Amino acid sequence: xxxxxxxxxxxxxxxxxxxxxxxxxxxxxxxxxxxxxxxxxxxxxxxxxxxxxxxxxxxxxxxxxxxxxxxxxxxxxxxxxxxxxxxxxxxxxxxxxxxxxxxxxxxxxxxxxxxxxxxxxxxxxxxxxxxxxxxxxxxxxxxxxxxxxxxxxxxxxxxxxxxxxxxxxxxxxxxxxxxxxxxxxxxxxxxxxxxxxxxxxxxxxxxxxxxxxxxxxxxxxxxxxxxxxxxxxxxxxxxxxxxxxxxxxxxxxxxxxxxxxxxxxxxxxxxxxxxxxxxxxxxxxxxxxxxxxxxxxxxxxxxxxxxxxxxxxxxxxxxxxxxxxxxxxxxxxxxxxxxxxxxxxxxxxxxxxx
Amino acid sequence: xxxxxxxxxxxxxxxxxxxxxxxxxxxxxxxxxxxxxxxxxxxxxxxxxxxxxxxxxxxxxxxxxxxxxxxxxxxxxxxxxxxxxxxxxxxxxxxxxxxxxxxxxxxxxxxxxxxxxxxxxxxxxxxxxxxxxxxxxxxxxxxxxxxxxxxxxxxxxxxxxxxxxxxxxxxxxxxxxxxxxxxxxxxxxxxxxxxxxxxxxxxxxxxxxxxxxxxxxxxxxxxxxxxxxxxxxxxxxxxxxxxxxxxxxxxxxxxxxxxxxxxxxxxxxxxxxxxxxxxxxxxxxxxxxxxxxxxxxxxxxxxxxxxxxxxxxxxxxxxxxxxxxxxxxxxxxxxxxxxxxxxxxxxxxxxxxx
Numbered sequence: 001x002x003x004x005x006x007x008x009x010x011x012x013x014x015x016x017x018x019x020x021x022x023x024x025x026x027x028x029x030x031x032x033x034x035x036x037x038x039x040x041x042x043x044x045x046x047x048x049x050x051x052x053x054x055x056x057x058x059x060x061x062x063x064x065x066x067x068x069x070x071x072x073x074x075x076x077x078x079x080x081x082x083x084x085x086x087x088x089x090x091x092x093x094x095x096x097x098x099x100x101x102x103x104x105x106x107x108x109x110x111x112x113x114x115x116x117x118x119x120x121x122x123x124x125x126x127x128x129x130x131x132x133x134x135x136x137x138x139x140x141x142x143x144x145x146x147x148x149x150x151x152x153x154x155x156x157x158x159x160x161x162x163x164x165x166x167x168x169x170x171x172x173x174x175x176x177x178x179x180x181x182x183x184x185x186x187x188x189x190x191x192x193x194x195x196x197x198x199x200x201x202x203x204x205x206x207x208x209x210x211x212x213x214x215x216x217x218x219x220x221x222x223x224x225x226x227x228x229x230x231x232x233x234x235x236x237x238x239x240x241x242x243x244x245x246x247x248x249x250x251x252x253x254x255x256x257x258x259x260x261x262x263x264x265x266x267x268x269x270x271x272x273x274x275x276x277x278x279x280x281x282x283x284x285x286x287x288x289x290x291x292x293x294x295x296x297x298x299x300x301x302x303x304x305x306x307x308x309x310x311x312x313x314x315x316x317x318x319x320x321x322x323x324x325x326x327x328x329x330x331x332x333x334x335x336x337x338x339x340x341x342x343x344x345x346x347x348x349x350x351x352x353x354x
Numbered sequence: 355x356x357x358x359x360x361x362x363x364x365x366x367x368x369x370x371x372x373x374x375x376x377x378x379x380x381x382x383x384x385x386x387x388x389x390x391x392x393x394x395x396x397x398x399x400x401x402x403x404x405x406x407x408x409x410x411x412x413x414x415x416x417x418x419x420x421x422x423x424x425x426x427x428x429x430x431x432x433x434x435x436x437x438x439x440x441x442x443x444x445x446x447x448x449x450x451x452x453x454x455x456x457x458x459x460x461x462x463x464x465x466x467x468x469x470x471x472x473x474x475x476x477x478x479x480x481x482x483x484x485x486x487x488x489x490x491x492x493x494x495x496x497x498x499x500x501x502x503x504x505x506x507x508x509x510x511x512x513x514x515x516x517x518x519x520x521x522x523x524x525x526x527x528x529x530x531x532x533x534x535x536x537x538x539x540x541x542x543x544x545x546x547x548x549x550x551x552x553x554x555x556x557x558x559x560x561x562x563x564x565x566x567x568x569x570x571x572x573x574x575x576x577x578x579x580x581x582x583x584x585x586x587x588x589x590x591x592x593x594x595x596x597x598x599x600x601x602x603x604x605x606x607x608x609x610x611x612x613x614x615x616x617x618x619x620x621x622x623x624x625x626x627x628x629x630x631x632x633x634x635x636x637x638x639x640x641x642x643x644x645x646x647x648x649x650x651x652x653x654x655x656x657x658x659x660x661x662x663x664x665x666x667x668x669x670x671x672x673x674x675x676x677x678x679x680x681x682x683x684x685x686x687x688x689x690x691x692x693x694x695x696x697x698x699x700x701x702x703x704x705x706x707x708x
Contacts, residue, residue, distance in 0.1 A: 022475065024475055025474065025475055025476075026471075026472050026473065026474055026475060027469045027470070027471060027472065027473040027474075027475065027478065027503055028471060028503070029471055029503050029505070030503075031469065031501065031503050032469065032501060032502045032503030032504075033503075038501065041501060042501070045475070045478065045479055045482055046482060046499060046501075049479075049482045049483050049485075049486040050465075050482070050485075050486050050489075050495070050496040050499070052495040052496070052497065054462070054495060054497040054498075055495070055496065055497050055498065055499075061498060062462065062464070062497035062498035064461060064462050064497065064519075068422070068461070068462075068519065070462050070464055070497060070498055070517070070519055071464065071498055072464035072465070072466045072498060072499065072500050072515070072517055073466065073500045074466040074467070074468050074500050074501075074502040074515065075502075076468060076502045076504050107418060107422070108408070108416065108418050108422075108424050110416070110424055110425065110426035110517050111404075111426070112426045112427065112428040112515045112517075113428070114428050114430060114468070114513055114515075115381045115385065115386065116381070117380075117381060117382060117383055118380050118381065119380065119381040120379065120380055120381075121376065121378055121379055121380060121381065121399070122379075124381065124399065125399055125403075128399055128400055128403045128404070129403050131403075131404075132403040132404050135404075141404070141406040141408060141409070142404040142406070142409065143406065143408040143409050143416035143418065143424060144408075144409065144415060144416035144424055144425055144426055145400060145404070145409075145426065146426050146427045146428050146515075147385065147386060147392065147395060147396070147400075147428075148386045148428040148429075148430045148513075149381055149382070149383050149384075149385050149386025149387075149705075150386075150430050150509075150510070150513075150706065151383070151705075151706075153507060153508075154507075154508070154509060154510055155504075155508065155509065156504070156508055159468055159502075159504075159513065161426070161428065161466045161468075161500075161515035161517075163424070163426055163464050163466075163515075163517030165418075165422065165424055165519055351503075351505075352504065352505075
């Protein structure tokens with residue numbers, strides 16, 4: 001996996017030439033995977049049609065004049081329940097987290113359910129109650145909702161879509177605001193959620209004790225804001241496409257390079273092992289409770305300490321830094337001193353993960 | 355259909371004893387139809403779990419402290435395109451209308467797409483562009499979104515969920531605020547949307563020129579607020595379950611009776627004919643551009659004139675009035691002077707209508 005400097009530069013040029021253009025005539029699973037195909041679909045189809053200054057910022061939540069944040073996420077996770085969580089908890093945390101990483105305190109959530117005819121009412125009840133508990137834990141109420149029913153076979157039990165509004169408390173966050181020397185922080189173990197789903201599906205003939213990390217990230221976001229102040233450049237929720245996708249989006253938005261120290265990335269041994277077996281890189285695996293933050297170098301220690309003091313932040317780490325070169329790209333410095341390019345994901349190794 | 359006074363009273367008592375209790379073990383299409391089964395599901399399952407003072411008001415949009423309104427709706431209409439509109443236009447208008455009838459000017463929308471693997475990209479593009487046009491016409495931007503993909507067969511091309519935030523401009527609206535003597539207004543022809551969908555499906559061996567009435571109701575809501583002032587009790591968007599369901603919900607919330615004059619309800623002859631053939635009452639058929647308002651008697655003329663002056667409001671009418679008796683029930687006064695009970699819908703005569 002280690003390449004020479006020349007090979008890396010050639011790869012960079014190749015990747016540049018391959019920037020988004022929608023050639024597909026039909027939707028594939030990859031368009032929902034959060035990687036290159038998803039980005040192309042958004043850039044080539046949604047952005048031109050919905051063009052407006054708020055959408056164009058393409059942050060996790062849209063921030064409207066007056067400091068109101070709005071976000072939405074559809075949840076189609078399979079199976080509905082898995083170690084550490086379920087579609088109901090995920091649907092609350094995911095939307096709370098999109099607000100949180102936008103610096104917005106959640107004010108209220110909506111929940112829309114598309115139910116499959118024949119779904120057991122007890123299964124629905126379990127998810128409604130799971131969502132209610134998750135919302136209560138996150139300190140936010142589900143204030144409105146909708147329910148639709150489709151015929152047998154036309155959904156997998158249920159799909160859930162939540163939206164959230166929040167009040168921006170941490171301003172000045174900007175995905176285009178990264179500067180060389182900035183540090184990249186990660187709030188905890190990487191890859192737990194995707195691995196837990198994979199194991200719950202039985203795709204892997206492996207018994208391992210991995211639970212989803214699904215949790216509200218607002219406590220992390222709020223603590224980082226207090227600890228890093230103006231030195232907090234941006235925060236992201238490393239869901240579909242994982243930490244690698246987040247860092248690629250930030251590198252492109254800021255036109256800077258990001259260098260990740262592979263040995264500094266916190267990964268549980270069992271997650272590492274499962275990913276090896278599947279030929280996956282944990283940096284691409286979805287998380288539901290991992291916050292990635294970029295901070296100015298002078299506040300990095302304080303920011304790391306703030307994360308480490310919170311439940312779930314015990315394994316927070318500085319995993320890399322921002323560099324001037326190569327602009328728009330993410331490199332991983334491997335344990336043996338080489339580099340490899342961490343590009344946007346192509347294809348969909350783990351469909352229906354959230 | 356005409357009954358004696360005694361029969362009506364007996365029916366009322368029977369209906370009272372049958373108030374919501376969730377006995378079903380599995381979800382049926384009726385749970386998504388907006389009638390009695392939907393109401394039971396909400397009352398027995400969602401409300402207890404999500405219990406909070408905002409949700410408990412059960413208005414079309416939730417109004418948070420500070421006058422912010424939040425609403426969400428899932429769209430699973432089949433077919434995706436039909437005369438007068440498509441899932442993209444519906445998804446914008448439906449959510450704008452939930453804000454509008456809550457007296458809230460729309461500030462921003464979110465749109466989440468659940469796409470079926472294999473969907474033609476051109477079909478998606480058409481709906482994204484239709485949604486964009488509808489949003490522009492309604493004077494609101496789609497500021498954030500999400501896309502997920504599910505395997506072939508796991509959705510009907512696409513499901514769309516939109517949410518909207520708005521700023522409440524018309525305050526004091528209250529579904530529990532109806533008083534005997536108030537007038538019930540309806541902004542236009544009833545039953546067009548559901549009939550157009552039914553015809554587009556080819557369920558009926560009938561060629562008829564009926565188009566969906568899908569439109570933004572904010573101009574109606576805003577004009578009513580100006581014309582009726584404090585005399586405007588409440589507004590509703592008569593979608594799933596139609597005008598009958600709206601009136602039942604209001605009668606129950608206010609513990610008053612509502613009397614509808616059948617001959618005053620505006621229904622196109624072709625819609626009347628199609629409904630006769632299917633054994634449906636146009637009062638139960640879904641609309642996507644019909645506003646129902648209850649106003650104080652002294653402002654009824656001004657309110658009707660305000661609706662009539664707007665494009666799409668040419669057939670607005672006073673269709674009934676509020677009475678002290680029978681509390682919680684809706685009666686229809688038929689052309690020949692009799693009464694029938696207009697109860698909440700049981701079952702789902704028109705599935706996947708929005």
